[in-house]
Amino acid sequence: MSTETTDVPLREKLEPYIAIIGPMVMILAIILFMLAVEPARYFRLSNMNLILLDAALYMPMAMAMTFVITQRGIDLSIGSIAALSGIIMAFLIKQYGFSVYIAVPIALLLGALMGLINGLIITRFQVPDLIGTLAMDLVYRGLALVLAKGLVLARFPDLLTDIGRGQIPGFIPIPVVIGIATMIAGYWLLTRTYFGRYTIAIGSNPEAAELTGISVNRHKLYAYVLCGTCAALGGILLTGKLNAIQATSAPYFNLHVIAAVVVGGTSLFGGRASMLGSFAGVLLLSMMVNALVTLRMEFFWQSVASGVVIVSSVALYTWMQQKDRDGAGGWLAALATPDGQKTLRFSAAIIGLLIALLALGGIFAGDPNPSG
Amino acid sequence: MTEPLVQMRGITKRFGGVTALLNVDLEAHAGEVLAIVGDNGAGKSTLIKVLTGVYQPSEGEMFLDGNKVSFASHADAIAMGIDAVYQTLALADHLDPAANMFLGNELTRTVMGIPMLDNKRMRSETERVLMERLGVKLKSLDAPTESLSGGQRQAVAIARAVYHEGLRVLVMDEPTAALGPQETARTLKLIQNLKAQGLAVILISHSLDDVFEVSDRIHVQRRGQRVGVVKTADSNTQEVLGLIVGAEEAA
Numbered sequence: 001m002s003t004e005t006t007d008v009p010l011r012e013k014l015e016p017y018i019a020i021i022g023p024m025v026m027i028l029a030i031i032l033f034m035l036a037v038e039p040a041r042y043f044r045l046s047n048m049n050l051i052l053l054d055a056a057l058y059m060p061m062a063m064a065m066t067f068v069i070t071q072r073g074i075d076l077s078i079g080s081i082a083a084l085s086g087i088i089m090a091f092l093i094k095q096y097g098f099s100v101y102i103a104v105p106i107a108l109l110l111g112a113l114m115g116l117i118n119g120l121i122i123t124r125f126q127v128p129d130l131i132g133t134l135a136m137d138l139v140y141r142g143l144a145l146v147l148a149k150g151l152v153l154a155r156f157p158d159l160l161t162d163i164g165r166g167q168i169p170g171f172i173p174i175p176v177v178i179g180i181a182t183m184i185a186g187y188w189l190l191t192r193t194y195f196g197r198y199t200i201a202i203g204s205n206p207e208a209a210e211l212t213g214i215s216v217n218r219h220k221l222y223a224y225v226l227c228g229t230c231a232a233l234g235g236i237l238l239t240g241k242l243n244a245i246q247a248t249s250a251p252y253f254n255l256h257v258i259a260a261v262v263v264g265g266t267s268l269f270g271g272r273a274s275m276l277g278s279f280a281g282v283l284l285l286s287m288m289v290n291a292l293v294t295l296r297m298e299f300f301w302q303s304v305a306s307g308v309v310i311v312s313s314v315a316l317y318t319w320m321q322q323k324d325r326d327g328a329g330g331w332l333a334a335l336a337t338p339d340g341q342k343t344l345r346f347s348a349a350i351i352g353l354l355i356a357l358l359a360l361g362g363i364f365a366g367d368p369n370p371s372g
Numbered sequence: 373m374t375e376p377l378v379q380m381r382g383i384t385k386r387f388g389g390v391t392a393l394l395n396v397d398l399e400a401h402a403g404e405v406l407a408i409v410g411d412n413g414a415g416k417s418t419l420i421k422v423l424t425g426v427y428q429p430s431e432g433e434m435f436l437d438g439n440k441v442s443f444a445s446h447a448d449a450i451a452m453g454i455d456a457v458y459q460t461l462a463l464a465d466h467l468d469p470a471a472n473m474f475l476g477n478e479l480t481r482t483v484m485g486i487p488m489l490d491n492k493r494m495r496s497e498t499e500r501v502l503m504e505r506l507g508v509k510l511k512s513l514d515a516p517t518e519s520l521s522g523g524q525r526q527a528v529a530i531a532r533a534v535y536h537e538g539l540r541v542l543v544m545d546e547p548t549a550a551l552g553p554q555e556t557a558r559t560l561k562l563i564q565n566l567k568a569q570g571l572a573v574i575l576i577s578h579s580l581d582d583v584f585e586v587s588d589r590i591h592v593q594r595r596g597q598r599v600g601v602v603k604t605a606d607s608n609t610q611e612v613l614g615l616i617v618g619a620e621e622a623a
Contacts, residue, residue, distance in 0.1 A: 192488045194478060201464040201475055208462035212476035212532075213447060271466035 022313065023263050023280035030287050034294070042294050052176045053165065055286035057237050059179030061257045062264075062278045063186035064230035067196075067223040069261055070203045072270035075227045076133040077118060079253035080140035082235030085110040086245040087144045089236065090153035093160070100159045108232050114140060115228020119221035137254070144247040154244035164240015175237050182230065187275040195222055196273075203270030252303065259306050260285050263313045285309070375438060377402040377572045378423070378454070378541050383432035385418055392418040394596045395432070400541065400572040405563060407575045407583040407604075410593030411616055416576050419593065420543045423574070424456045425449030436540075453540035459549060461529040465518035469510060469528045470498040472517050473535060501531045505569065506562050523555035530562060534571075542566060543574045548582050560586045580609050594618055 034042040041047065061078055068075045089107035092098040098106075114136070121132045166174040190196035198219045201209045209216050234253065239245040262268060263284060264277025288309070289302050335344055376399035385393040393415045400406045410416050421427040423434070425443030434441050436452055443449045463472050474494045480487040495513055502508045508527040510520070517525060526547060533542055544563070548556040556579075563586050566573055577583050583590060584604060592600045592615040600615045613619075 191491070194489070197467070197471060197475075197478060197489060200467055201471075204464035204466040205462070207460070208464055208475070211446075211458065211462040214476050271464065 020265070020274070020276055020280060022265055022316065023277060023284045026263070027280065027284050027287060030284070030291055034291055038291075038294050042291065047290065047294070049167075049173065051283075051286050051290045053173050053241070054290065055282050056173065056175040056179035057234060057241065058253075058257055058260060058282045058286070059279070060182040060230040060233045060237075061227070061253065062260045062282045063182050063275065064223075064227040065257050065261045066186065066264075066266050066273055066275055066278045067190070067199050068227050069258070069266050069268060070199050070270060070273040071220055071223050072203045072206070073122070073129045073220065073223065074133065074258070074268075075115075075118065075224060075231075076130070076254050077114070077137040077140055078227060078231035078234070078257060079250045080137045080144065081111050081114045081228050081231035082238060082250045082253055083245070083247060084114070084140045084144040084147075084235075085232035086235035086239045086249065087148045087153070087247060090156070090239060090245045091147065093156060094153055100157050104160075104163070104236055107236055108229055111232020111235070112225050112229040115225040115231070116221070118228065119224030122224065123217040123220050141247070148247040150246075152244050152246045156239065156243055160236075160240045161243050162240070164237050164242070175241065178233075178237070182233070183275060183279050186278075190273055190275050195219060199223060200271055200273055203267075203273075205271070252306070255306055255310070256285060259310045259313075262310055262317075265317065267317065268314060374401065376400060377437060379435040380419075380423065381433050381435070383419070383422055383429045383434075385415075385422060385427060386430045392596055393422070393429075396593075396596070396598050398423070398591060398598070400574055402540065402572050403567055403570050404588040405567050405573045405575055405586055407577060407587035407590045408593060409577065409580065409583060409590060409612060409616060413595075414593040414616075415596040416593050417545065418596075420456065420545065420574065420576060423449070423541075424454055424543055450536065451538075453536070453538040454543070455533040455536065455539055455541075456543040456545065457526075457529045457533055457547065459546040461525055463517050463525055463529060466516050468515065469502075469513055469517055469520070470495040472528055473498045473501070473532045475532070477535075497535070498528075498531065501535050502527060505534050505565070506531060507565060508562075521555060522551045523558045526551070526555075526559050527562060530566070534566065539571065541572045541574065543576070545576050546578065547575070548577065548579060556582065580612060583612075584609065592616055 061082075065075060065078070085107040088110055089103045092103045092106060093100060118133055118136055121127050121136065122129050125132075127135075162174055163178070164175060168174060168177070190199070198209065198214050201212075201214060202216050202219060206216060231253070235245070235250065238250055242249075260281035261278045262281070264279070264281030265274040266272060266277060285306065288305055292301055292305060293299075335341070378398075378400045380396065380398040383393055383396045383398070384391065396415070396419060398406075398408075398419065408416050408419065418427065422429050425446045425448050428442070428444070434443075436454070441452060443452070443454075449455070464475060467475070470491070471494070474497075479490045479494050479497070481490040481493070482488070498513060499510075502510065506527050508524065508531075510524060517528060520528070530542075530544075533539060547559050547563075551559060560582060563573055563575065575583070575587060587604050590602050590604055590607065590612055591598060592602070592612060594616060599618070602611065602615075
């Protein structure tokens, strides 16, 4: 190994903070980029408020998802849980005249119940988390559609809209207060309670956790219940923010929240959790989405950007986990190996064929006939 | 010698039609290291799993300090002062050493009626136990356990077992299997320390060198039966190897 020995202690010192440094660098990059391109509109106070308001929606869910992912799990049903509990709450308020003070706790408990069902399916029936929550996502979304049909439920009492978009005069919006409070509670749960400690232990080494007498299944269940409850809170915040809810609301919650957590340095392979990282991740994604809007990009690019951020950050963390980063002679050296050559030829064949077909189609193209 | 601290008598364990242990006796005294050796499938692991309450014997009885005991689970055995350090160590690599040492048995303090983990006290206790009982000082207690060396990880796993004040019998399953020579020497030193503190240490090992260096007596298992117990001081590798492979019988 010919690496300079001086930077090793530095790297070792930085290692624990990499979770924060990653998203912070990206946030800084966005800030610098927007300073150069569009400072006037991006750095307005009202726009800062918008970013925070958007981020607040995802904070409770990112907090809960941090626990689920740290336990080597995943919850793909939070978007539907948010929609279904929001819809039921809306019906209770609009159709049955329930007080908001009662309807909101009911929605939270419904979320907890749906999380409990997820957790029981995973721990009792041994359905893998990916399939189990994906299937339950269909179930909850379907139930929401059955209940609400195409209806948009709108115009709620002031209390609910205050929760979703109210502003403390001269200070930050109320949902931001709620969001940050849940993140702080999450940090406390992670570092100071049995639940948090066992969450890390289960994700780090499930067999060891079992051997030391930790009830693995019970603590997994807790994480899913927390996730369901926070998803319902997300649904409530969304309903309040838009002053409307429908069955197809919150379609992008799942990936957005998972992206925020993963970007924040929580490992998809379990055991490594960073609540501060999840907070930074949520902030980063909201800033990114807002930047896209400010730059007048089409809304649909959001999905592309989220996907790219997930893939690149997971790849980056995996690379940083490797002990021997320069042993193989770097990236391009891998292409020179026989196996790399075969992969290269295979990729080239696919791309080449695609280009050839496009060319062929272009050469023999007739008159366009618009479908409209 | 005096009355053995732990005694197993006529232990038989069957799994369906397979007899893993047949009428095995075992005695271990306080302040001694008893090594259990034998080929793969000789019943070493089954024997210690019966002793630590993971398995329940089909027949036979166990005595601790002269009193008959039976364990329904591993937790029962721990409560009676018998614990084991597994070959895999059962450590959560992402947690720091203090969190690992208290895993499943955390210290708490109550703040406004809510029990909270007392990370500070767990850390100082870890430092104390590692130093006082094992003579080990870690460079940093903040680093995750995965950054420790094999021997240090071993020390943390042992510290977890010995932290329990009532611990009297410690079973160690292949503690040196994954260690280099230097780390092995250190682990053997740890075993000597524990022995000096009056624990009965039961050591399972494939390495006869280690066994001869650290043990007082050697219990040889073959095909589910005890084929002999020798005093380490009066024996040699040749004799023990003969017992393990069954050459003595044939001769």
